Amino acid sequence: MKSRCSGSLIAICVLASFTAWGQRIQPAQDIPSQNPRAQNAPAQNAPVQSGSSVNGGDFSTITEPTSEGIVPKDTIIVKGAWSSASDSTTSLPEAASLTNNVFTDEYFGITYPLPSGWFQKFTPPPPSDSGRYVLAQLGRSGSFQLGQSDSSGSIMFAAQDMFFTPLPAANARQFVSYSRNHLPDYYQVELKPTQTTVGGQPFMFFAYWSPDAELHWYVLATQIRCHTVEIVLMNRDPKAMEELVRDMSNKMKLPAEASLTGGTGGGSVPVCIKDYAAGENVLERVEPVLTQQRHNAIPVRIIIDKQGQVRHMHFLSAYPEQQKVISDALKQWKFRPYERNGQRLEVETGIMFGAAPPAVLATDRTTD
Amino acid sequence: MTRRNIRILTLTIATLFLAGTAFAQINDPGVRSTTGVNAGQPLASVSANPADLAFFNAGLGQFNEQQTVTGDNPGLGPRFNLDGCGGCHSQPAPGGTSPSANIFPNVGPNPQSQAIANGLVSSSTNTIPSFVTATGPVREARFPFFFNANGTANVNNPNGGVEDLFTVSGRADAGTCSLTQPGFAAAQAANNLIFRIPTPVFGSGLMSNIDDSTLLKNQAAQAGNAFGVAGAFNRNGNDGTISRFGWKAQNKSLLLFAGEAYNVEMGITNEIFMQDRPLPGEDGAGGTGQTGLPANCLNLAKIGYPEDITHSNGTDASSSASDITLFKVFMEDLAPPTPSTTVPGGSTSISRGRTLFSSVGCAVCHTPSLTTQPSHLTAGLGNATANLFSDLEVHHMGTGLADNVSQGGAGGDQFRTAPLWGLGQRIFFLHDGRTNNLVTAINAHGSNGSEANASLNAAAALSLTDQQNLINFLRSL
Numbered sequence: 001m002k003s004r005c006s007g008s009l010i011a012i013c014v015l016a017s018f019t020a021w022g023q024r025i026q027p028a029q030d031i032p033s034q035n036p037r038a039q040n041a042p043a044q045n046a047p048v049q050s051g052s053s054v055n056g057g058d059f060s061t062i063t064e065p066t067s068e069g070i071v072p073k074d075t076i077i078v079k080g081a082w083s084s085a086s087d088s089t090t091s092l093p094e095a096a097s098l099t100n101n102v103f104t105d106e107y108f109g110i111t112y113p114l115p116s117g118w119f120q121k122f123t124p125p126p127p128s129d130s131g132r133y134v135l136a137q138l139g140r141s142g143s144f145q146l147g148q149s150d151s152s153g154s155i156m157f158a159a160q161d162m163f164f165t166p167l168p169a170a171n172a173r174q175f176v177s178y179s180r181n182h183l184p185d186y187y188q189v190e191l192k193p194t195q196t197t198v199g200g201q202p203f204m205f206f207a208y209w210s211p212d213a214e215l216h217w218y219v220l221a222t223q224i225r226c227h228t229v230e231i232v233l234m235n236r237d238p239k240a241m242e243e244l245v246r247d248m249s250n251k252m253k254l255p256a257e258a259s260l261t262g263g264t265g266g267g268s269v270p271v272c273i274k275d276y277a278a279g280e281n282v283l284e285r286v287e288p289v290l291t292q293q294r295h296n297a298i299p300v301r302i303i304i305d306k307q308g309q310v311r312h313m314h315f316l317s318a319y320p321e322q323q324k325v326i327s328d329a330l331k332q333w334k335f336r337p338y339e340r341n342g343q344r345l346e347v348e349t350g351i352m353f354g355a356a357p358p359a360v361l362a363t364d365r366t367t368d
Numbered sequence: 369m370t371r372r373n374i375r376i377l378t379l380t381i382a383t384l385f386l387a388g389t390a391f392a393q394i395n396d397p398g399v400r401s402t403t404g405v406n407a408g409q410p411l412a413s414v415s416a417n418p419a420d421l422a423f424f425n426a427g428l429g430q431f432n433e434q435q436t437v438t439g440d441n442p443g444l445g446p447r448f449n450l451d452g453c454g455g456c457h458s459q460p461a462p463g464g465t466s467p468s469a470n471i472f473p474n475v476g477p478n479p480q481s482q483a484i485a486n487g488l489v490s491s492s493t494n495t496i497p498s499f500v501t502a503t504g505p506v507r508e509a510r511f512p513f514f515f516n517a518n519g520t521a522n523v524n525n526p527n528g529g530v531e532d533l534f535t536v537s538g539r540a541d542a543g544t545c546s547l548t549q550p551g552f553a554a555a556q557a558a559n560n561l562i563f564r565i566p567t568p569v570f571g572s573g574l575m576s577n578i579d580d581s582t583l584l585k586n587q588a589a590q591a592g593n594a595f596g597v598a599g600a601f602n603r604n605g606n607d608g609t610i611s612r613f614g615w616k617a618q619n620k621s622l623l624l625f626a627g628e629a630y631n632v633e634m635g636i637t638n639e640i641f642m643q644d645r646p647l648p649g650e651d652g653a654g655g656t657g658q659t660g661l662p663a664n665c666l667n668l669a670k671i672g673y674p675e676d677i678t679h680s681n682g683t684d685a686s687s688s689a690s691d692i693t694l695f696k697v698f699m700e701d702l703a704p705p706t707p708s709t710t711v712p713g714g715s716t717s718i719s720r721g722r723t724l725f726s727s728v729g730c731a732v733c734h735t736p737s738l739t740t741q742p743s744h745l746t747a748g749l750g751n752a753t754a755n756l757f758s759d760l761e762v763h764h765m766g767t768g769l770a771d772n773v774s775q776g777g778a779g780g781d782q783f784r785t786a787p788l789w790g791l792g793q794r795i796f797f798l799h800d801g802r803t804n805n806l807v808t809a810i811n812a813h814g815s816n817g818s819e820a821n822a823s824l825n826a827a828a829a830l831s832l833t834d835q836q837n838l839i840n841f842l843r844s845l
Contacts, residue, residue, distance in 0.1 A: 056547055056548065056646060056647055056649075056650035056658065056661070056662075057531065057550050057646070057647030057648060057649040057650040057656075057658075058511060058514045058515055058527055058531075058550075058647065058648055058649030058650075058654055058656060059515060059550065059551045059554070059649070060515040060519035060520070060521075060551050060554040060555065060558065061519060061551055061554055062519035062520070062554050062557070062558070063553050063554050063557045064557060065519065065520055065521070065554075065557055065558045066520070068520055069519065069520030069521055069558050070521065070557075070558050070559050070560075071512065071513060071521050071523060071558060071559040071560045071772070072523075072559075073559060074767040074768065074770075074815075074816070075767060075770075076767055076770045076772070076779070076780050076781045076817065077512075077513075077523050077526075077772050077780060078512065078526050078528070078772040078773065078774045078779060078780035079774075079779045079780060079781070080774060080777060080778055080779020080780070080781075080782055081600070081777070081779065082779065121814075122766065122814055122815055122816050122817075122818060122821045123816040123817055124596065124817070124821070125596070125763075125764040125766070125817050125818060125819045125821075126764060126817065128598030128599075128600070129598075129600055130591060130598050132591075132596070132598035134596035134819075134821075134822075137596070137821050137822055137825070139825060143828055144814050144821070144824060144825050144828055145811045145814065145824070145828055146394060146807050146810055146811055146824075146827060146828055146835050146839075147393075147394055147807060147811075147835070148828070148832075149828070149829070149830065149831050149832050149835070150825075150828040150829050151829065152829075153829065154822065154825045154826075154829075156594075156596055156822055158596050160592065165591075166588055166591045167591050167592055175592065178592060179592050179594070182589070182592070184726065186723055186726050186727050187727070210727035210728075212720065212723045212724055212727055212834075213723075213724050213727040213728055213826070213829075213830055213834065214830075214831070214834075215727065215728070215826060215829055215830070217594055219594060232594050232822075234594075234822075234825065234826055234829065235829070236829060293605075293777060294608070295603040295604075295605075295608035295777070296600065296603065296777060317600075355608065357584070357587075357588075
């Protein structure tokens, strides 16, 4: 408040504004008991005497609720944009599991029996609206916390949906060379992207380290079902990682399609084609009308059946209302059935609804 | 027991002992007190211009002013959390965050805990909620969910709005307005209560002056990182531009935040928040059937709405400006905190810690610096490097940090990467101020569903000496 202080009021105003914060602060020794309960518990929410008082707002007076009345701890109930699917039978990339210490991702057709001692302490975050997945993050010690130097390292399984990638990379090979070309300068390359084999399938292999942190990273990547699947190893000791890579090489099971520039499905899984849901392939189309949230990217991965109908929808990231409106619309879309060698095949593709994020500049394009 | 077994046992005990003491080897050096107060000054370009400096000082005065229901600084209530911006935003200088009487620079006890002692609220109608203590932190409370009629929390009916701690009822200047405080004890018993502590506003003018395209380019530059991090922006509902203030980046601008804070924290209506704010539910939301604040609690200042206005009889910028404009000017003109190059731990440790911070992936979210767009306000805000240590994105932080409050586009587990400038002189950390230990704050990054898990793993793989270097670096900020 300023200019209400006019004329004869000025003196009072000046006085009033001098009541600065410092003046009402009591000396430290005057602070009452610092135990909140002791200090306030008896008076806590004592009923107000005045009979006319208004009990406004959203209230409860139950201070000892039964278990149903208690909000569960450590549970994310109010979700923002999140992943969901139209059915619960079709496998999803993010639905990796760790049963009997075997890492399994049914969608990608990967299994890997973990060497003893490896486990997942924390489950990964949901997929991002740029098509980035963390499938599993494994460690060997129980800590994952500062205060104990944890030299046991980690394994992360990750994936990038190439329908939605913001990077100028069309396949696993380009994805890795992009990473190498954009490696921050505090890392040093130990092994430039090189072709190798894991579980009998081709992978790109790339290694770097941080001389300051004395940590090493190994990145192994292949392409499956139009996703770059990455295995990122981190450790202080490169020997331990070499051992892990050997173990993976022997024990990891991967689908036959896994390759550096192919990896486009087929066989027992749908063929995947980027941007299939465009142009003349779309015979009938109903636009979803978003009313609430409109400014986020909503990547939707769909499987089109042999009749040209949407059989499966996977929302990587969508608000509940968007999920509903878009699935209502997509159910009415009709596509040209995909044919190869005179045979109709199921096809998997991606459609970006909402406000698509800008792609990384094409001038950054990396080639093989 | 054979001798060999005894040897093994002794070894095991020795190892356990070592593991147990390992924790003691890294520690948070605490609030940096040996370098004076390193925040709270205006930008150099503001100091250099007498008119701008006068405007800043008027803003500072207004920021620290205490409001009353009627009188010369009118409009307080009917519901509020405190009577001045400067009470909550005070450590280590006006504009900062939650204070303490015992920790440098000893600003004072949590002012909310003194509300009865100081006569701000009446003890016959108000109690100090149990979670408000003299040692702090200052707290804003929210109920994630509405309650059912039978008093149980209804997880299908999200609430999340601010529940003001206090009412003016019983104050001499509040007339017959008689309101009760929200049922905090019941909400706490139902685990339906979350907290927010004040975010400091030093350097906020730089943050508001970063162009959206700069933020988008920075996001793109992190794509494909090896830590599994992929954040999103919280966007303004109407125009889709990137919002950036508050723990969930829920607010677009400083003026908007000032208007909202004046209204929500202090109950003062202004040109962008014209009505006295009822509690969530008191407004009828959540199916409570209520219809707003009772008539005898409205227009308590008896000057009509809004209580804070732009003054047509002003004689210069500051006497014409509304309070919310003064708040905005003060906040945007505040220079970012000055980091120390030597304290704590010495310059070698700090500069090493800075590199490690990037190497282990903290910088994927905590972007060390971003450049601002040209500024019409003051030279210091334009084409400047803002060393904010944030990408201003919201990230999934997992079940451990989730508060089940959705704001704008951010869900219950998403938070804005907290800017880290000024960290060296902060007392409380994380959105709810759950800890004053930096090590604990970093460890809280790890939980189910957190984007920061891999980065935390890498930090935990550092040698203890290097973990300490990382902490020293953070406390140098």
